[in-house]
Amino acid sequence: MTTHTPYVVGHAASQTKHHEWRTAENSAPHLLPHLKRAVQANPHLKLLDVGAGPGTLSVSLAQHLAPSGHVLATEIADDILVRAKEHADARGVHNISFQKASVYELPFADGEFDVVHAHQVLCHLDAPVDAVREMVRVTKRGGLVALREADMRMWCVWPEIPALLRFHELMVEVLVANGGQDKGGRKLVSWVLEAGVERGDVEAGFGTWCYSEPSDRRAWGEAMVERLRTGQMRGKGIELGITTEEGVEEMIKGWQEWIETGDATLGIMNGEVIIKKA
Amino acid sequence: MTTHTPYVVGHAASQTKHHEWRTAENSAPHLLPHLKRAVQANPHLKLLDVGAGPGTLSVSLAQHLAPSGHVLATEIADDILVRAKEHADARGVHNISFQKASVYELPFADGEFDVVHAHQVLCHLDAPVDAVREMVRVTKRGGLVALREADMRMWCVWPEIPALLRFHELMVEVLVANGGQDKGGRKLVSWVLEAGVERGDVEAGFGTWCYSEPSDRRAWGEAMVERLRTGQMRGKGIELGITTEEGVEEMIKGWQEWIETGDATLGIMNGEVIIKKA
Numbered sequence: 001m002t003t004h005t006p007y008v009v010g011h012a013a014s015q016t017k018h019h020e021w022r023t024a025e026n027s028a029p030h031l032l033p034h035l036k037r038a039v040q041a042n043p044h045l046k047l048l049d050v051g052a053g054p055g056t057l058s059v060s061l062a063q064h065l066a067p068s069g070h071v072l073a074t075e076i077a078d079d080i081l082v083r084a085k086e087h088a089d090a091r092g093v094h095n096i097s098f099q100k101a102s103v104y105e106l107p108f109a110d111g112e113f114d115v116v117h118a119h120q121v122l123c124h125l126d127a128p129v130d131a132v133r134e135m136v137r138v139t140k141r142g143g144l145v146a147l148r149e150a151d152m153r154m155w156c157v158w159p160e161i162p163a164l165l166r167f168h169e170l171m172v173e174v175l176v177a178n179g180g181q182d183k184g185g186r187k188l189v190s191w192v193l194e195a196g197v198e199r200g201d202v203e204a205g206f207g208t209w210c211y212s213e214p215s216d217r218r219a220w221g222e223a224m225v226e227r228l229r230t231g232q233m234r235g236k237g238i239e240l241g242i243t244t245e246e247g248v249e250e251m252i253k254g255w256q257e258w259i260e261t262g263d264a265t266l267g268i269m270n271g272e273v274i275i276k277k278a
Numbered sequence: 279m280t281t282h283t284p285y286v287v288g289h290a291a292s293q294t295k296h297h298e299w300r301t302a303e304n305s306a307p308h309l310l311p312h313l314k315r316a317v318q319a320n321p322h323l324k325l326l327d328v329g330a331g332p333g334t335l336s337v338s339l340a341q342h343l344a345p346s347g348h349v350l351a352t353e354i355a356d357d358i359l360v361r362a363k364e365h366a367d368a369r370g371v372h373n374i375s376f377q378k379a380s381v382y383e384l385p386f387a388d389g390e391f392d393v394v395h396a397h398q399v400l401c402h403l404d405a406p407v408d409a410v411r412e413m414v415r416v417t418k419r420g421g422l423v424a425l426r427e428a429d430m431r432m433w434c435v436w437p438e439i440p441a442l443l444r445f446h447e448l449m450v451e452v453l454v455a456n457g458g459q460d461k462g463g464r465k466l467v468s469w470v471l472e473a474g475v476e477r478g479d480v481e482a483g484f485g486t487w488c489y490s491e492p493s494d495r496r497a498w499g500e501a502m503v504e505r506l507r508t509g510q511m512r513g514k515g516i517e518l519g520i521t522t523e524e525g526v527e528e529m530i531k532g533w534q535e536w537i538e539t540g541d542a543t544l545g546i547m548n549g550e551v552i553i554k555k556a
Binding site for chain 1: 437
C-alpha cells in the first residue's frame with residue numbers, strides 16, 4: 001500500500017481568499033458545455049467534486065445542476081469542509097452536500113456518479129495516477145471525468161519584477177518539496193492514459209487564467225501578499241533555503257508594486273481533460 | 279523615420295502548411311463573440327486583416343461576415359498574397375480582397391474599418407507599438423482592434439524529448455535574432471497602452487493551442503519536420519551557432535518520435551486583446 005503525502009499547502013485565509021474567486025465559468029470552462037448537455041439529458045445528475053477546498057467552485061457547479069441535480073463535495077481536511085458548507089448556506093445553495101474523503105480511497109461504489117470533477121487536486125498529489133484511477137472507478141459508464149491542473153512552470157508575469165520571478169521559483173520549489181507536481185498541465189493526458197483510459201475517450205486542451213484587469217490584479221496580488229505573510233510558503237521556503245525573511249519582504253513589495261502597475265499581467269496555463277468513461 | 283526588419287520567417291511550404299490549420303474558431307476565439315454581435319448590428323461590416331499570411335484565417339473570418347460584410351487582407355510579401363487569393367477562390371469565398379501593405383504604413387484613411395485584426399504579427403516586428411498605433415488609427419470610433427500573439431516562452435511539450443527542448447530554444451533564439459519578440463503574449467497589454475489606448479478600453483486574456491489528438495499532433499509535427507528541413511530555422515540556427523546539422527537531424531527525429539507517442543502533448547499560450555476604440 002502506498003503512503004501518500006497529505007495536502008500541505010494548507011487552507012490559510014490567504015489561500016482560500018483567492019480560491020473563492022473561482023467559479024465554473026472562470027475555472028471549469030472545459031466542463032460547462034458537456035455539463036449543460038448532460039443536465040438536459042438527465043436533470044437528476046449526480047456530480048462528485050473531489051478535493052473541493054473552500055467549495056466555491058462546487059457551489060457554482062451545483063447552481064448549474066439546480067434544481068434537481070446534486071453535488072457531493074469531498075475534502076481530506078475537516079476545517080475547510082465546515083467553511084465550504086457555510087459558503088453554500090450563505091449563497092442559498094441547497095443541492096449540495098459535503099463529506100470527508102481521500103481521493104485515493106473514495107468511499108463510493110463503482111459507477112456511482114454521472115460526473116466526477118477535480119480542479120487543481122492532482123498537482124498536490126505524489127501519486128496522481130492512482131487518484132485518476134479512483135475517480136474513473138466511481139464514474140458510471142457513459143459518464144464524464146473532468147480534470148483541470150495548472151502547469152506551474154507555465155506562468156508568466158509582466159512587468160518582470162525580479163522579486164516576482166523569485167516568487168514563482170519559490171512557489172514551484174515548495175510545491176515540489178511537498179510532493180506535488182510542477183508540470184501537471186502538460187502531463188495530464190499521460191496520467192489519464194496511465195490510469196487505463198484509452199486515448200480515444202479523452203478530450204484534451206489547455207485553459208488559462210489571466211489577471212490583468214485592475215480588480216483581478218488586486219484579488220490575486222493581495223492573496224499572494226497574505227500568503228507570503230501567513231501561509232506556509234514563507235516558513236517552508238526559508239527552511240529549504242530557497243529564500244530569506246528579507247527575500248519574502250521583497251516579494252511582498254513586488255506584488256504591491258505589481259497591483260498598482262497599469263500594464264501588469266499574469267498568465268497561468270492549465271491542462272484540461274474530459275474523459276468519457278467507456 | 280524608423281527602419282524596420284522585414285518578415286524573415288519566410289513563407290516556405292512548411293510554414294504555410296501549419297498556418298493553414300488555422301481558423302477563426304481555433305485561432306480567434308477572443309474575437310468571435312464580438313464579431314457576431316457586430317455583424318448583427320451592421321451586416322455590411324468592413325474588417326481589415328493585417329499580416330494575413332496564407333489567408334486561411336482571413337478566409338475563415340470572411341465566412342463569418344458573409345454575405346454582406348467584407349474582409350480586406352494585407353501582407354507585406356507578394357508571393358504569399360497570390361497563394362492567399364488562390365485559397366479564397368478554392369474555398370469559394372468572394373467577400374474578401376487582398377492588398378500589399380506594410381503594417382507600419384497602412385494605406386488607409388483614419389477610421390476606415392469597423393474591425394482590425396492581427397494574429398501572430400506583432401511577435402515578428404521590431405516595433406510592435408508602432409504597428410498597434412497604426413492599426414488603431416484606421417479603426418473607426420466604436421470599432422474593434424483584435425490582437426493575438428504567442429508568448430514564445432510559454433511553450434510546453436510532453437514527453438520532454440531533449441531534442442525538442444533544444445528545438446524550442448532554437449525557435450525562440452532565431453525569432454529574437456530576426457528582431458522578433460519572444461514574450462509578446464505577456465507584453466500585449468503593455469504595447470497597447472504604450473500605443474495610447476486607455477486600460478479601460480482593453481479586454482485582455484490568454485488563449486492556447488493544444489496539439490494532443492493524433493491528427494493535430496501529426497499536422498504540427500510534420501510541419502515542424504518540414505520547417506527544419508527547408509525553412510530558414512536550419513540555416514539561421516547553424517549560422518548563429520545555436521545548433522549544428524546533426525542537432526537539426528536530432529530535432530527531426532524528435533518530432534517524428536513525438537508524433538507517434540500516444541500521450542504526447544504540446545501547449546502554447548497566446549496573449550489576446552480586444553481594444554474598443556474610444
